[in-house]
Every structure is written in structure tokens, then in C-alpha cells.
Amino acid sequence: ERTNLAGVRHILLVLSGKGGVGKSTISTQLALALRHSGRRVGIMDVDLCGPSIPRMFRVQDSDVHQCDSGWVPVYVDQDKSISLMSIGFLLEKPDDAVVWRGPKKNALIKQFVADVAWGDLDFLIVDTPPGTSDEHISTVEALRPHKLLGAILVTTPQAVSVGDVRRELTFCKKTGLRVLGIVENMSGFVCPHCSECTNIFSKGGGEELAKHAGVPFLGCVPLDAQLSQSLEEGRDFIQDFPKSPAFPALARIAQQILDGTSQQS
Amino acid sequence: MAEAAGGPQPEDCPGSSSAQAGRAAACQGCPNQGLCAAGAAPDPAELSELRSRLRAVKHTVLVLSGKGGVGKSTFSALLAHGLAADEAKQVALLDIDICGPSIPKMMGLEGEQVHQSGSGWSPVYVEENLGVMSVGFLLSSPDDAVIWRGPKKNGLIKQFLRDVDWGEVDYLIVDTPPGTSDEHLSVVQYLSTTHVDGAVIITTPQEVALQDVRKEINFCHKVKLPIIGVVENMSGFICPKCKKESQIFPPTTGGAEKMCQNLNVSLLGKVPLDPQIGKCCDKGQSFLSEAPESPATSSYRNIIQRIQEYCDQHHLPEEKII
Numbered sequence: 161e162r163t164n165l166a167g168v169r170h171i172l173l174v175l176s177g178k179g180g181v182g183k184s185t186i187s188t189q190l191a192l193a194l195r196h197s198g199r200r201v202g203i204m205d206v207d208l209c210g211p212s213i214p215r216m217f218r219v220q221d222s223d224v225h226q227c228d229s230g231w232v233p234v235y236v237d238q239d240k241s242i243s244l245m246s247i248g249f250l251l252e253k254p255d256d257a258v259v260w261r262g263p264k265k266n267a268l269i270k271q272f273v274a275d276v277a278w279g280d281l282d283f284l285i286v287d288t289p290p291g292t293s294d295e296h297i298s299t300v301e302a303l304r305p306h307k308l309l310g311a312i313l314v315t316t317p318q319a320v321s322v323g324d325v326r327r328e329l330t331f332c333k334k335t336g337l338r339v340l341g342i343v344e345n346m347s348g349f350v351c352p353h354c355s356e357c358t359n360i361f362s363k364g365g366g367e368e369l370a371k372h373a374g375v376p377f378l379g380c381v382p383l384d385a386q387l388s389q390s391l392e393e394g395r396d397f398i399q400d401f402p403k404s405p406a407f408p409a410l411a412r413i414a415q416q417i418l419d420g421t422s423q424q425s
Numbered sequence: 426m427a428e429a430a431g432g433p434q435p436e437d438c439p440g441s442s443s444a445q446a447g448r449a450a451a452c453q454g455c456p457n458q459g460l461c462a463a464g465a466a467p468d469p470a471e472l473s474e475l476r477s478r479l480r481a482v483k484h485t486v487l488v489l490s491g492k493g494g495v496g497k498s499t500f501s502a503l504l505a506h507g508l509a510a511d512e513a514k515q516v517a518l519l520d521i522d523i524c525g526p527s528i529p530k531m532m533g534l535e536g537e538q539v540h541q542s543g544s545g546w547s548p549v550y551v552e553e554n555l556g557v558m559s560v561g562f563l564l565s566s567p568d569d570a571v572i573w574r575g576p577k578k579n580g581l582i583k584q585f586l587r588d589v590d591w592g593e594v595d596y597l598i599v600d601t602p603p604g605t606s607d608e609h610l611s612v613v614q615y616l617s618t619t620h621v622d623g624a625v626i627i628t629t630p631q632e633v634a635l636q637d638v639r640k641e642i643n644f645c646h647k648v649k650l651p652i653i654g655v656v657e658n659m660s661g662f663i664c665p666k667c668k669k670e671s672q673i674f675p676p677t678t679g680g681a682e683k684m685c686q687n688l689n690v691s692l693l694g695k696v697p698l699d700p701q702i703g704k705c706c707d708k709g710q711s712f713l714s715e716a717p718e719s720p721a722t723s724s725y726r727n728i729i730q731r732i733q734e735y736c737d738q739h740h741l742p743e744e745k746i747i
Contacts, residue, residue: 177525177570179603180494184633209604210491210637257491257605257640259647262575265606290493290603291524292572319707320498323567324525330570354667360700362707385673392632392677 164230165306167280170421173311177324179290181316182345184212185391187287192398193414195241199282202233204272205246206299207289208258208265214248218394224249230275245276262294273302292331300335310338316346318362322369329373342370343413347380350405378416381409475587476618484736485597487624491637493603495629496658498527499706501600506711507729509555514595519585520559521612522602523571523578529561533709537562545590558589575607582611605644613648622736623651629659630676635684642688653735654691656728657681662698694728696721
């Protein structure tokens with residue numbers, strides 16, 4: 161029997177031990193960059209307590225409909241080149257807290273994996289909450305029978321973040337999840353007024369961690385007020401701001417993922 | 426709180442949030458038994474143990490946020506330092522972020538271990554009047570991951586509250602992971618045996634953070650946890666060279682100020698970004714001591730004072746009514 165993930169060529173997880181480092185940001189920008197290179201992309205948002213993905217595409221008011229093979233993912237536009245699934249679409253009111261213990265979270269994640277009719281996708285990106293708990297264990301278990309390419313780990317430069325991401329690397333090792341690379345996000349801020357660069361959250365920790373752990377380093381993404389603004393408004397940063405400070409790094413990350421998959425096949 | 430997954434409930438169903446959830450005779454054979462038992466509220470015997478341990482705690486403040494990475498641990502650490510500056514006060518900092526325990530590093534206590542004594546686990550002391558407990562102290566390597574599902578995390582949180590010998594404490598600060606899940610439900614349930622002054626909720630200015638924080642505020646209402654107020658962190662950045670301000674995390678929907686107005690909660694203060702904050706956290710130093718002249722320091726100090734005032738106003742008489 162054909163599963164709902166049979167048409168998905170590559171599945172990749174975006175992880176971090178640490179909260180607020182930019183997992184959802186990197187997930188959305190990677191999806192947009194891959195879309196701009198002609199790929200069809202889906203994002204599965206398994207952050208059940210803090211689902212950020214819908215707003216980042218300006219589709220937070222959309223509903224999920226059913227079809228014969230299960231749930232129809234929410235398409236970002238008429239193009240249907242980016243599709244999404246998130247608990248954000250299932251809440252009656254956006255401010256409703258999802259106060260669930262592990263077992264109930266696990267059940268919904270299994271449904272997201274089995275029951276969403278993704279169709280044919282080049283990439284399915286799975287955005288996760290911070291940590292190494294129910295959501296992560298359940299997601300990896302549910303995706304194991306499918307084409308799981310690996311995980312991108314996101315950190316910010318400072319030691320406090322890197323400290324948590326080291327533990328996430330251990331999670332990957334223990335669950336047999338291949339690490340595609342580490343992204344050092346919020347790596348420096350260039351003042352738009354005078355171009356002075358300030359390392360607000362320090363610098364270099366992500367690159368050092370990649371070296372220490374023997375995994376690829378995918379690059380440093382600087383803080384970029386236009387990127388934050390685009391995420392707030394659900395705008396396509398990759399299309400609208402190619403000259404903005406974060407663009408080159410984000411484009412390079414997408415290219416490395418594409419290079420990795422073309423090497424595979 | 427923890428709802429049943431669906432399906433018929435037995436006639437004498439004790440209710441999914443009762444202490445008997447999943448354990449009562451009527452639960453046998455119910456399709457939701459597993460779910461209820463996994464998320465069961467602590468039983469009365471356990472609550473009584475917790476009550477005696479926490480009897481000597483005068484004030485408890487939870488530091489929460491729906492959103493990750495907004496500065497909960499940073500704030501918890503600075504709140505602890507700020508309150509412990511008064512040597513006459515005994516301060517306890519409990520880190521219940523089981524997967525991402527940041528507090529040991531931020532307090533300069535990395536590598537410390539927990540010792541057991543006849544009276545329980547000893548907290549690790551930063552100062553004589555500032556004790557800390559975290560799962561970080563139980564891990565032998567910085568690479569050790571705590572890959573636990575909810576019930577095991579709940580078990581450790583209960584142990585932290587039941588087995589740590591805090592002694593007489595003026596302020597117990599509880600640092601939490603982001604979200605509204607096992608850790609949060611459990612700590613609220615376990616702390617129901619003691620007086621919780623309230624929650625301090627941390628956010629950053631942008632809507633992506635606020636949308637999660639509104640959920641956290643709703644969580645507090647649901648579990649009847651008073652909200653002391655909201656702190657807006659990372660509120661603007663002043664370039665050290667040209668002194669012009671940038672809104673790196675833009676308040677596109679009015680920031681915490683608007684949210685607090687709409688939801689009728691206090692805004693305790695706004696704290697600007699300062700590269701020194703992250704540096705001090707990494708080095709395990711108190712930012713308040715290392716950068717006394719920073720605008721962020723005066724913001725933090727004002728906020729800490731407001732929290733202290735709130736706790737003093739809500740001081741219970743010595744004899745707690747059970």
C-alpha cells in the first residue's frame with residue numbers, strides 16, 4: 161500500500177537542542193530557496209506548543225481539509241510549490257495553548273507523518289521544537305521507514321547555545337540520524353546605519369562545534385532586520401531581498417543541501 | 426488539563442486530571458487508561474511529601490515563556506543574583522529544563538556535581554545564600570543528552586522538589602523550558618502544595634514570539650497561576666559605534682506593550698540587547714556586576730525590584746493554610 165510519503169524524495173529534519181536559535185527561520189528560508197531553484201517543498205511543523213511556520217508564510221488563518229488519502233496540506237500560494245502542515249492550522253483560536261503531555265503529542269505527530277497527503281515532493285523539511293524529548297523521539301521513529309536524508313542542526317554562536325546543541329548531536333548519534341551539517345545563525349549584526357559589525361551573540365561557536373564533532377559546517381547567517389521583518393509579514397525574503405546581509409549565507413546552505421542530494425543519486 | 430484522547434469514558438471515570446486518573450478501578454479497560462496514567466496528577470501521599478519539603482519556602486516565582494531563546498534562563502540567573510545581593514535573603518534557583526539545562530554554565534557552576542546527604546540532595550552553592558539545582562549537575566559529560574519522554578522528566582522534577590534540601594528559602598526561582606507541556610504541567614501540579622507568588626513571562630518584541638507567549642499567558646490562566654508580569658527582552662539594539670538604534674526583532678504588532686494592554690497583564694520592563702549579556706552568560710558571570718553602567722542593567726534592576734515588591738505585597742502569614 162502506497163504511503164503518503166511515497167512521493168517524497170528527501171526528508172530532512174531541522175533540529176537544535178536550544179530554543180530560539182532560528183530553526184523555523186532556517187526551515188522557511190531553506191524551503192523558499194529550494195523553491196526558487198525549481199523544487200517542490202513541504203514543511204512539517206512538529207512544534208506543537210509553539211508552531212511558528214504558518215505565520216512565516218502568511219497563511220496562519222488557513223484551515224486543513226480532508227481528502228480521500230487523508231489531510232490536504234496547506235499550500236502557500238496557487239503555485240502549490242510549498243505545502244505546509246502545522247498544529248497552527250488546527251487550533252480554533254490562535255492564542256489557544258496546546259497543553260498536552262507527551263503521549264498526546266506523539267499521537268498527533270504520527271498522524272502528521274501518516275495522514276497528510278503530501279503528494280510528490282523533492283524535499284520535506286521537518287521543523288522541530290527545541291530539545292531531545294517526545295517530539296524528537298516520535299518524529300524519528302515515525303520517519304525511519306521513509307527516505308530520511310538527515311538533520312541540519314542550528315545554533316547561535318555563544319557557548320550557552322552550543323552547549324545544548326552538543327547534546328542534540330548525541331541524540332542524532334544515538335538515533336542513527338545523519339548530520340548534514342551545522343548552521344551558525346545570528347552570527348554578527350551589521351549596523352544598517354554605519355556598517356559596524358557587532359557580535360551580539362558572540363561568534364564562531366557553531367563553526368568550532370562542527371570541527372570538534374567532525375560534521376560539515378554549512379555557514380554563518382548574520383542577524384538581518386529585513387529577514388526578521390519578512391518573517392513577521394510572511395514575505396518571501398529570498399525573492400524580495402537578495403542584497404540583504406543574510407541572503408548569501410542562506411542561498412549557500414540551500415546549495416549545499418542540493419549538492420548533497422545530487423551526489424547521493 | 427490533560428484531556429482524554431477520545432473514545433467513551435467509563436461510568437465512574439475519575440476525570441483525566443484527577444489524582445486517580447488512569448489508576449482508579451473504573452479505569453481498567455478504558456482505552457484512555459494509558460494516557461491518563463502517564464499524565465496523572467500526583468497522588469495525595471506524594472503531595473504531602475512535597476508540602477513538607479517546601480514548607481520553608483517563602484516565595485516562589487516561575488520564569489516562563491511560550492517561546493524558546495527569549496532569555497528565560499538569562500533572566501532567571503540575573504533575578505537570582507539580584508535577589509541574593511541582599512545577604513540576609515536565601516535564594517534558590519531550580520532549573521527544570523531537562524533537555525537544555527543552561528543554568529549551570531550561566532552561574533559559573535559547570536562541572537559541579539550534586540552531593541547526597543542524610544537530609545537529601547545538596548544544592549550547589551554559588552554564594553552562601555544562593556543555591557542552584559539542575560539536571561546539568563547530574564550529567565557527566567557536556568555531550569550527554571537527556572533523551573527522555575514526558576513521564577521520566579516529570580519524575581525528575583518531582584525529585585528536585587522533594588529531595589533537594591533547600592533549607593529555609595526566601596525566594597525559589599524556577600527556570601523552565603519553552604512551551605506548555607509536561608514540565609510545566611508537572612511543576613504547577615507539584616507546586617500546588619506550596620504558595621506560588623506567580624509567573625514572570627519573558628518575550629522578545631516580534632509577533633513570532635508574542636504568538637507563543639499569548640499561549641503561555643492562556644496556560645497560566647488555565648492552571649490558575651497568577652502572572653506577576655511580562656519582560657520584553659532584546660528590545661532594540663544601540664550600535665556601539667554610531668549610537669543609532671536598530672530593531673533587530675521588530676515589534677510589528679506593538680510588541681509586549683500592546684500585548685500586555687490587550688491581555689490585561691503588567692509589563693514589568695523592556696531590556697535592550699547588549700553583547701555583554703551573552704558574554705557574561707557564557708563565562709558564568711553576573712552581568713549586573715560586570716556591566717553596572719549598561720542600560721540593560723538598569724532595566725533588569727528595575728524589573729527585579731518590581732518582582733520583589735510584588736512578592737512582598739503578597740506575603741502570606743507564617744502559618745500556611747493547607
